Amino acid sequence: MELPALGWQALVILVVFGVSLLIATYSTYAERVIAAFLQDRVGPDRAGPFGLLQPLADAVKLFTKEEFFPAGSNRALFVFGPCLAMVTALMASAVIPFGNYLQFGSTIIWLQGIEVNIGMLYVFGVVSLGVYGIMIGGWASNNKFSLLGAIRAASQNISYELAMGLSLIAVLMISETLSLREITLQQSVPGEWQFWNIVKQPLGFIIFIVCAFAETNRTPFDLPECETELVGGYHTEYSSMKMGLYLFAEYINVFVASAVMSVLYFGGFNFPFQYELRAFLAESQGMVTAHNIVTGLGVVAIFVKIFSFIFFFMWVRWTLPRFRYDQLMRLGWTILIPLAIFNILLTGG
Amino acid sequence: MQPLSNRAKILAKKPMTLAERAYLPAIFQGLSITMRHFFSKKATIRYPEETRPFSPIFRGLHVLKRDEQGRERCTACGLCAVACPAEAITMVAGERKKGEEGLYREEKYAVSYEVNMLRCIFCGLCEEACPKAAVYLQADKMAPPRFERDEFIYGKDRLVEPVSPDARSQRGIQLTPEQAEVLRNKMAQQPA
Amino acid sequence: MSSLFFFLSFVALFSALGVVLAKNPVHSVLFLILTFFTISGHYLLLNAQFLAAVNIIVYAGAIMVLFLFVIMFLNLNADTEPHKSALSKIAAAIAGGSLLLILVAALRDIQPGGVDASTFDSQIGMVDRLGMVLYKQYMLPFELVSVLFIVAMVGAMMLGKRETGERNF
Numbered sequence: 050m051e052l053p054a055l056g057w058q059a060l061v062i063l064v065v066f067g068v069s070l071l072i073a074t075y076s077t078y079a080e081r082v083i084a085a086f087l088q089d090r091v092g093p094d095r096a097g098p099f100g101l102l103q104p105l106a107d108a109v110k111l112f113t114k115e116e117f118f119p120a121g122s123n124r125a126l127f128v129f130g131p132c133l134a135m136v137t138a139l140m141a142s143a144v145i146p147f148g149n150y151l152q153f154g155s156t157i158i159w160l161q162g163i164e165v166n167i168g169m170l171y172v173f174g175v176v177s178l179g180v181y182g183i184m185i186g187g188w189a190s191n192n193k194f195s196l197l198g199a200i201r202a203a204s205q206n207i208s209y210e211l212a213m214g215l216s217l218i219a220v221l222m223i224s225e226t227l228s229l230r231e232i233t234l235q236q237s238v239p240g241e242w243q244f245w246n247i248v249k250q251p252l253g254f255i256i257f258i259v260c261a262f263a264e265t266n267r268t269p270f271d272l273p274e275c276e277t278e279l280v281g282g283y284h285t286e287y288s289s290m291k292m293g294l295y296l297f298a299e300y301i302n303v304f305v306a307s308a309v310m311s312v313l314y315f316g317g318f319n320f321p322f323q324y325e326l327r328a329f330l331a332e333s334q335g336m337v338t339a340h341n342i343v344t345g346l347g348v349v350a351i352f353v354k355i356f357s358f359i360f361f362f363m364w365v366r367w368t369l370p371r372f373r374y375d376q377l378m379r380l381g382w383t384i385l386i387p388l389a390i391f392n393i394l395l396t397g398g
Numbered sequence: 399m400q401p402l403s404n405r406a407k408i409l410a411k412k413p414m415t416l417a418e419r420a421y422l423p424a425i426f427q428g429l430s431i432t433m434r435h436f437f438s439k440k441a442t443i444r445y446p447e448e449t450r451p452f453s454p455i456f457r458g459l460h461v462l463k464r465d466e467q468g469r470e471r472c473t474a475c476g477l478c479a480v481a482c483p484a485e486a487i488t489m490v491a492g493e494r495k496k497g498e499e500g501l502y503r504e505e506k507y508a509v510s511y512e513v514n515m516l517r518c519i520f521c522g523l524c525e526e527a528c529p530k531a532a533v534y535l536q537a538d539k540m541a542p543p544r545f546e547r548d549e550f551i552y553g554k555d556r557l558v559e560p561v562s563p564d565a566r567s568q569r570g571i572q573l574t575p576e577q578a579e580v581l582r583n584k585m586a587q588q589p590a
Numbered sequence: 591m592s593s594l595f596f597f598l599s600f601v602a603l604f605s606a607l608g609v610v611l612a613k614n615p616v617h618s619v620l621f622l623i624l625t626f627f628t629i630s631g632h633y634l635l636l637n638a639q640f641l642a643a644v645n646i647i648v649y650a651g652a653i654m655v656l657f658l659f660v661i662m663f664l665n666l667n668a669d670t671e672p673h674k675s676a677l678s679k680i681a682a683a684i685a686g687g688s689l690l691l692i693l694v695a696a697l698r699d700i701q702p703g704g705v706d707a708s709t710f711d712s713q714i715g716m717v718d719r720l721g722m723v724l725y726k727q728y729m730l731p732f733e734l735v736s737v738l739f740i741v742a743m744v745g746a747m748m749l750g751k752r753e754t755g756e757r758n759f
Contacts, residue, residue: 087432091442126616166716170643177651181623184655188616188662196662203659207652211743227717255422368432369425382747 062143062162069142069301074104076300076359083363111293119191119286126189131287131294134182138301141175144168145308146230148318148348152337160318160348161230168229169217172309173210176264179302180206183266183273186295187283198282201374202273205263208381209270213260215389216253219396220313223249229309233317237324245316252392254314256385261306263381266299268366272374307358308351315354318347457520457535460513461567462558465503466584470558471532472511473504481527486517504530511557515541515550536567595635602628615661619654626650640717 078093078100085092093100118124148160165171180202187199223246224232236245247254263270274282281287284295311317323343330339372380417423443450452458463471474491492509494502501507518541524533544550559566563578563585573581605628608621626649633642713719724732 083436086436086440089435089438089441091440091444094444123614123616126620165639167639167643170640170647174643174646174651177647177655180655181658184658184662185616185620188658200659200662203655207655210652364429364432365425368428386743386747 057156057158058163061158061160065142065145065147065162066139069139069304070297072304072355072359073297073300074108076303077107077296078103079359080300080363080366083360084367087364087367108293111290114289114292116291117286117288121191122286123189123191126185127286128291130182130184130186130189131291131298132182133185134179134298135294135301137175137178137182138298138305141172141305142301142308144171144229145305145312146233146317147308147351149340149344151341151344159230160344164228164230167227169221169227169232169313172229172305173214173217176302176305177206177210179264179298182295182298183283186287187273190283190286192286194279194281195283195285198273198275198279198285201275202266202283205266205270205272205377205381208378209260209263209385212256212381212385212389213264215386215393216256216260217313219250219253219389219392220246222393222396229312229317233312233319236316237319245314245319247314250314250392250396252388252395254310256389256392257314258310259380259385261310262362262365263377265302265306265362267303267362269369269372270377271366271371272377275371277371303359303362304355307355307362310358311351311354317354318344318351320347320350323347452538454537456537457522457525459515459536459539459541460518460524460552460557461534461536462508462511462554463532463534464559464561464566466581467500468561468585469499469501469503470507471503471530472508473506473530473532474508474511475506475529477527477529478524478533481523482518483521483523484517484519486514486519487524488512488514508554511554513552513557515552516547595632598628598631598635602632616658619658619661622657623650623654626654637714637716640720 081103082092082100093103096102096106118127143162144165146159146161146164151158151160183202184199187195187197187202190196220232221227224235226232226235232246262268266273272282273279274284276282279285284292287295323346326346327339327343330342334342465471474489476489476491479485479487479489488510489508489512490510491506494505494507520535522535525535541550541552563573563581564575566573566578566581568577602625605621605624609618609625612618612621626645630642630645630650633639633645
């Protein structure tokens with residue numbers, strides 16, 4: 050790979066990084082507005098037009114809050130916890146293919162941070178690390194509620210990772226590759242009509258989305274921060290931007306989970322009739338330009354899918370009540386895992 | 399034991415059906431309910447831009463009225479202060495000098511007239527007590543929040559209504575241009 | 591590449607020492623996680639992507655979470671640690687020292703075989719190659735291990751299952 054291409058790749062990585070942060074920022078706003086709309090309210094609408102500058106105002110508020118260290122806390126780990134949560138959350142978006150390649154002359158730019166042939170395992174690994182930020186932060190706070198939140202997060206994540214991995218195996222069995230880019234490309238092959246994986250894996254998708262809710266600690270599985278029982282859960286003692294980092298990490302996780310679901314089950318950057326559109330455009334614009342236009346539309350397509358999933362996450366959050374802890378564990382171990390194994394058998398058979 | 403009334407409802411706890419145990423139908427039902435609310439009309443009133451309509455009998459901030467020639471009606475009789483259950487009104491009476499006939503309607507007038515809005519309970523008894531129809535509680539104005547206590551003591555500078563017919567009001571409701579025109583004509587016919 | 595190797599090795603050794611020397615058990619666990627990461631880095635340098643990812647998922651992502659989980663539950667502090675007698679300290683030193691001696695003796699004579707660049711297959715650590723080896727050459731042991739894991743998982747589920755007459759809260 051010559052240097053200009055490498056530079057382009059670095060640019061793509063930077064853009065992916067920035068977009069993840071931007072989406073996380075506006076997820077906080079979207080969450081408040083969606084919550085308000087679902088409850089017949091209007092939500093924040095004061096800062097800027099439609100309240101669009103609200104995240105900025107929140108950031109200013111968080112930055113100017115007092116930095117607080119609880120007595121008896123482990124200071125180094127107390128700071129390390131939120132940083133780790135943020136880093137692991139941001140790492141996962143690196144391998145997600147946000148689009149097909151763009152072609153300028155002889156340069157080909159893939160709209161993907163980095164292509165590895167173990168893409169799915171990478172995402173899975175990074176997501177499984179996400180719990181450390183919560184555990185370390187919760188433990189270092191020297192607070193019983195925080196510790197309980199941390200312990201709940203740990204056991205919940207481990208339990209649901211199993212079902213999640215098993216539901217992923219079914220996808221792997223039909224795609225026969227771990228590369229997210231190849232999985233996306235397989236879901237639309239020119240010449241033949243190929244459906245998205247959701248058609249082949251409806252059960253797997255349901256298992257996966259339930260596990261995604263649990264892995265990102267979103268309601269109805271937000272036991273680690275359960276306000277009614279644990280004050281604030283693992284971030285009870287956190288204030289200022291350290292608290293902000295935890296909240297941010299949660300939204301980035303939601304974004305990554307949405308992106309992974311779009312790629313694995315909803316065809317990623319593919320959209321219906323893209324080949325017909327490209328052929329149509331190629332007549333007037335030439336093949337290369339037509340391809341670039343279709344790629345751009347593909348990026349729009351995957352972001353539409355991602356935003357719908359983020360909306361779904363929030364919609365569910367403001368609809369369903371929280372599970373009880375024993376119900377959560379029972380659902381994970383005695384329902385989801387057997388279902389996932391059954392799904393594997395179904396896919397294999 | 400014999401039931402005291404026949405209102406008690408016997409509920410049989412049936413085992414859940416498969417659809418109920420699967421939980422997914424119930425989830426979709428809940429999601430559809432919240433989605434309906436997503437598109438329903440919002441109850442919020444965006445306050446500074448939109449205001450809730452006042453009741454027509456709302457009693458708000460006091461006003462000291464002028465008569466049709468722009469003279470203050472108050473004669474400082476003190477009946478309002480006597481009627482006030484919260485003892486919010488204080489006044490100092492004074493005698494009208496020569497040449498002040500255009501300012502005050504009666505020979506005696508209020509040199510100072512203060513209402514303490516922190517004490518006032520906006521009951522409207524002062525309005526009922528006034529023999530000269532001088533004090534009214536407006537139907538569209540409230541005493542706004544302030545930072546200092548002494549700012550809540552409203553003197554004549556803030557209570558007496560303006561002379562200009564365009565800024566006058568009736569029962570606290572701004573006069574329409576037609577009403578203001580009628581008032582202006584009346585004031586012009588009877589020069590002080 | 592070699593500077594990356596030295597960096598990873600340095601961090602690996604440093605964090606491995608940290609595991610042993612840290613007073614706080616939670617710090618030990620965190621150092622151990624760091625060690626696993628550097629080992630995964632070594633796997634990546636050896637072009638074994640699958641192994642690197644699985645190492646992270648299984649060890650760092652699951653097993654160490656359980657370690658941390660248990661240690662947090664136990665709440666081990668420096669002052670609750672029982673004092674060890676001199677005898678056990680000496681025994682531990684001798685045992686550890688002899689292990690080191692054996693390792694050094696075993697590894698001393700090893701000549702690292704060079705790689706012939708012309709015949710080296712860069713895809714050797716990739717998932718599909720690994721799968722070929724596992725499912726052809728080592729079919730039986732692999733399947734036996736899978737069965738073992740399935741049995742363990744079913745056992746865990748059976749333990750978690752609600753028994754008749756058990757009180758539900």
